[in-house]
Amino acid sequence: xxxxxxxxxxxxxxxxxxxxxxxxxxxxxxxxxxxxxxxxxxxxxxxxxxxxxxxxxxxxxxxxxxxxxxxxxxxxxxxxxxxxxxxxxxxxxxxxxxxxxxxxxxxxxxxxxxxxxxxxxxxxxxxxxxxxxxxxxxxxxxxxxxxxxxxxxxxxxxxxxxxxxxxxxxxxxxxxxxxxxxxxxxxxxxxxxxxxxxxxxxxxxxxxxxxxxxxxxxxxxxxxxxxxxxxxxxxxxxxxxxxxxxxxxxxxxxxxxxxxxxxxxxxxxxxxxxxxxxxxxxxxxxxxxxxxxxxxxxxxxxxxxxxxxxxxxxxxxxxxxxxxxxxxxxxxxxxxxxxxxxxxxxxxxxxxxxxxxxxxxxxxxxxxxxxxxxxxxxxxxxxxxxxxxxxxxxxxxxxxxxxxxxxxxxxxxxxxxxxxx
Ligand code: BGC
Numbered sequence: 001x002x003x004x005x006x007x008x009x010x011x012x013x014x015x016x017x018x019x020x021x022x023x024x025x026x027x028x029x030x031x032x033x034x035x036x037x038x039x040x041x042x043x044x045x046x047x048x049x050x051x052x053x054x055x056x057x058x059x060x061x062x063x064x065x066x067x068x069x070x071x072x073x074x075x076x077x078x079x080x081x082x083x084x085x086x087x088x089x090x091x092x093x094x095x096x097x098x099x100x101x102x103x104x105x106x107x108x109x110x111x112x113x114x115x116x117x118x119x120x121x122x123x124x125x126x127x128x129x130x131x132x133x134x135x136x137x138x139x140x141x142x143x144x145x146x147x148x149x150x151x152x153x154x155x156x157x158x159x160x161x162x163x164x165x166x167x168x169x170x171x172x173x174x175x176x177x178x179x180x181x182x183x184x185x186x187x188x189x190x191x192x193x194x195x196x197x198x199x200x201x202x203x204x205x206x207x208x209x210x211x212x213x214x215x216x217x218x219x220x221x222x223x224x225x226x227x228x229x230x231x232x233x234x235x236x237x238x239x240x241x242x243x244x245x246x247x248x249x250x251x252x253x254x255x256x257x258x259x260x261x262x263x264x265x266x267x268x269x270x271x272x273x274x275x276x277x278x279x280x281x282x283x284x285x286x287x288x289x290x291x292x293x294x295x296x297x298x299x300x301x302x303x304x305x306x307x308x309x310x311x312x313x314x315x316x317x318x319x320x321x322x323x324x325x326x327x328x329x330x331x332x333x334x335x336x337x338x339x340x341x342x343x344x345x346x347x348x349x350x351x352x353x354x355x356x357x358x359x360x361x362x363x364x365x366x367x368x369x370x371x372x373x374x375x376x377x378x379x380x381x382x383x384x385x386x387x388x389x390x391x392x393x394x395x396x397x398x399x400x401x402x403x404x405x406x407x408x409x410x411x412x413x414x415x416x417x418x419x420x421x
Contacts, residue, residue: 020049020051021049021050021051021309021310022051023052023079023080023081023307024053024079024081025038025054025080025081025082025298026055026068026082026083027055027057027065028056028057028058028061028062028064028065028083029056029083030056030058031060031242031243031244031247031267031270032244032267032270033263033269034267035056036266036330037266037330037331038052038054038056040326040327040330041318041323041327044317044323048313050314055079060182060185060242060243060244061184061371061372062083063184065082065083066088066378069082073301079301080303080310081300081301083296083297083298084297085121085130085294085295085297085372085373085374086372086374086375087373087374087375087376088373088378089121089122089124089130089299090124091377092299093127093129093299094124097301097302098129098299098302099129099299099300099301099302099305099308099312100127100129101129101130101300101315102127102128104128104131107316110122110319113337114132114336114337114338115359115362117293117363118132118295118336121295121374129299130297130299131299131300131314131318131319132296132297132319132336133296133297133318133327133328134295134296134324134328134331134333134336135294135328135333135334135335135336135359136261136262136263136293136296136333136369136372137261137262137293137334137355137358137359138188138191138192138261138262138292138369139192139287139290139291140261140262140264140281140282140283140284140351141156141258141281141282141284141285142257142260142265142268142279142281143155143156143165143250143256143257143279143280144279145276145277145278145279146253147169147174148165148256148280151172153165153168155282156257157285157288158285158286159286161285162257165257169256170233174253174255175234175235175249175256176233176234176255176257177230177233177234177255177256177257177258178234178249178257179230179231179234179238179246180239180240180242180246181240181389181392181393182241182389183385183388184385186227186385187370187371187384187388188259188260188369188371188372189230189259189260190224190227190388191203191207191292191369191370192259192284193227193230193284194206194207194220195287195290195367196223196226196284196285196286196287197222197226198217198219198223200364200365200366200367202214202217202219203292203367204367204368207368207375207376207384208368208375211410212408212410212411212414213407215403215406215410216404221400224391224399224402224403227392228392228395228399231392243260243264243267244267246258247264247267248271250279251271251273251279259284261332261369262281262332262333262352262355263331263332263333264332265281265332266331266332266333269330270330281351289358290365291355291361291365291367292367292369293366293367293368294373295374296331296333298314298315300312300315319336319337321335321337321340324337325344329347329352333355334348334352334355334359340356370384379413380413387402387406
């Protein structure tokens with residue numbers, strides 16, 4: 001019902017957010033640390049009278065959340081805010097469904113505080129259409145410090161070191177590597193191996209430029225062989241476990257090492273594990289100088305524009321220095337801002353410092369995560385991820401055969417897009 005008094009009051013208050021404005025937030029943060037990070041945001045927004053109504057969809061890597069988002073939009077029930085990242089943002093923005101955030105960006109100087117790589121992910125047709133949350137690094141190797149100490153093992157820097165550690169762990173009756181067989185988790189490991197074998201330029205040829213001949217290259221073949229090698233250090237009958245269960249296994253010493261994005265560090269910390277006492281972070285061998293990245297962001301759906309004030313206020317809060325620091329510490333990621341002062345820098349742990357400093361060296365060391373939606377559209381990503389998992393699980397497929405299959409698949413996908421080489 002139209003409430004005349006409330007409307008007059010709202011007019012008098014100008015553009016301020018209505019008391020207790022509710023926004024639906026669709027995301028895929030359901031592990032303990034992810035929920036903790038979301039709760040942190042929820043509380044900060046509550047301080048500003050914005051009520052975050054949680055619509056969390058389980059499923060690491062966001063596979064389920066993207067499906068739910070599509071069906072909600074088709075049913076005309078889009079959330080006010082959704083976790084949407086990478087090139088998919090442009091697809092939704094093209095449909096005219098996403099709120100432009102230029103006034104927030106201008107008032108808060110996003111053009112300067114965000115690096116070009118981050119900005120480019122948030123801008124569509126020269127408008128800011130998403131608010132960034134955190135910068136994740138994917139090429140991390142976590143290991144159980146107590147096990148390594150007990151067995152006299154040093155941090156693996158090369159694949160030979162990693163092999164030595166794996167053999168020692170195995171001889172001590174411990175599964176060397178924790179690894180779920182879930183498709184996105186296998187492919188998350190694989191993309192680090194492509195970076196390891198080829199460096200960022202080759203990585204981009206494979207996953208961004210979709211150059212079919214790169215799939216036939218010996219570097220791609222070596223990455224596939226490495227995947228098989230690493231599988232031999234895992235429990236081969238591992239089921240499709242959630243990644244947070246793998247974190248439990250590392251923390252209780254059931255497995256010695258795990259390759260995963262740094263949300264894994266957030267999860268270990270949320271379990272009370274201490275960095276460099278219980279677990280440590282290293283880079284995937286030979287990728288120390290590179291940053292395989294994924295940047296989380298939220299988009300705001302336009303709907304009837306009735307929530308625009310709250311949405312804009314939320315975007316501003318998410319990127320503010322204090323929220324960036326608090327949220328990213330829980331989440332395991334690092335602030336998206338490149339203007340961290342000495343105090344903010346000193347609050348980062350050594351894994352976070354290394355991630356932030358490496359990323360901010362610029363594009364030549366950066367590689368956009370395919371699996372975590374930075375490199376390609378959903379269709380291409382899903383096809384590659386599925387084939388990598390197939391190869392991983394079925395050892396009767398030879399490396400060479402798989403290279404041929406993937407090259408043919410990429411050619412077909414490119415042809416469908418009218419992107420024929
Ligand atoms: C997201 C992270 C999330 C992880 C596991 C990634 O794609 O960027 O925020 O923690 O998936 O669900």
